Amino acid sequence: MDPFSITVGALGITQFALSSIGNLRDLINGLDEAKDVIQDVASDLEAIQLPLSALKSLQISDDKTYVAAKEDLENTGVAEAVNKCGQACADFSKKLEQWTKHSTTTKLSLRDRLSVGLWNKEKIRTFRTQVHSCQAIVQFAIDSTQLIVLVRSENASKTARHKTEKQLRYLEHAIQEHIKVTKRKQDEALQRKNALENPEDEDEDDDSGAQRALAIQETSKQARLLEDNQTASGIVSQILSRLSIPEVSNTYEVTFSGSHNSGMQIGHSTGTINWNGGRT
Template identity: 30%
Template sequence: MDPLSVTASAIAIAALAAQSCKQTYSLISGITDAPQSITHSQNLLIQTEDSLVALEQLVTNNKTSAILESTLRAISLERTLKSTRDICSDFSAAVANITKHSTDTKFSFRDRISVHLREGKINGFNQQLSDCRRTLVLVLGSINLILSSRTSEDIERLREEFQAQETALWDLNTQLRNQLSLPVPDTETKIEQNSDLSLTLQDLCKETLAATEAKRTGQRFGDMLIEDRSMAMQGIVGNRQEGVEQTFGKLTATKESRAFQGQMSSEAFAAMFGGRSST
């Protein structure tokens, strides 16, 4: 398999989902004096499209990253992107059907009644799209965090950000799971669709949480060359930081070198680098 195929596929599907959001928004934004539920749909579509575009740009800008590719392989992002696209397409078809008597300048009384009668379906769409958007926002945040953590040196800040992200993913997963126990006022098909979407989003939350935990912190260092009476260091000094992934380049010291890579206590560091022998 092409090592970039997962990344390329994510870019393509995110673009299609964003386009579906845009088309749906264009359709319903033309409804004059739209009811509150439709106005809410418009806002959700804008927000979801923005999230999808941001995700597409992030993946595109890092499409050669092995870290990104491995992260995308670990999560079922495509299923959620396709679900988002399909939800918008289905909603577009439904809205086109119930507003067929209206024009760009007038929302017909007959269609207004139709929308009112289908208020539950519109609210259901809003809930589904909101769940997709919230999940995508957290996935986007996790991918950003995983990518930025490879070169960050602020371990404590990074740890706090990862913990906050993991908590948010866990909370959303719990909310999605609890929604399955709520009554759904519609057909069995509707219940099955809601259940399928909720399970898809739960899977993505759990997989993203696992990927985030696995990549919690990391440091990447390049080569270091210090000669003559050199001293050197690369890594963390102080309290031991659990779960930190460190990658080092070549470290050359020579002669009176004292080198260090990895993690070291403050006491050991002081003993190693605190004094320099004279010659």
């Protein structure tokens, strides 16, 4: 029987989302004026695309295993994160195209458009948060699945399995550190929200008040995105923490505790595990 594979479509990730992510990445890379302002966004977009492409190399031995693996990936919120990120990318692409459509030396530069105004600063921060959160969710979820695949491989050498075990534990540690950093960022967003809700200067015009109200909405969105990121990362961490890899003679057995993950076995993939989500 031919092995099963999990496609992005099977997870519920839309082609619109994938195209929007790719289009924005290309747009940013083509704008010299934007590179030093939002180049980190382009890097995160690339880091979303690469692990999604790596799904093609996963080969799963049977239908039961396919269903279990697919369900675990779905539970991490990968599809929702990517689809929402894709819509945000599509909206941001439209803004960038508008801002550069009639650019001249006498008009406000793209750099200034990305930095001026209280509300605009927080809105850009929300977009950055959403992209980076999506990148982390995708990378953690797919890397963990790849590692389980490599551990289960009957063709892997003892040395290769030992190396994979070390990678798995490193990933567990990386997830826990990421959750700590994300919690700190959530606290910072809530602190900014509190400061905006209780300004020191009560004397402001209507326009400033409206800008402040919009900025409060954006900081609330940031806090929710960061909380969702912690939840999704925590799900991956729980799966990895329940993984045991006892050695029996020359074979390895992967077992999960708990009814949900019982009996999960995944076939072989030759994909390489790379984690680059440590940037804060």
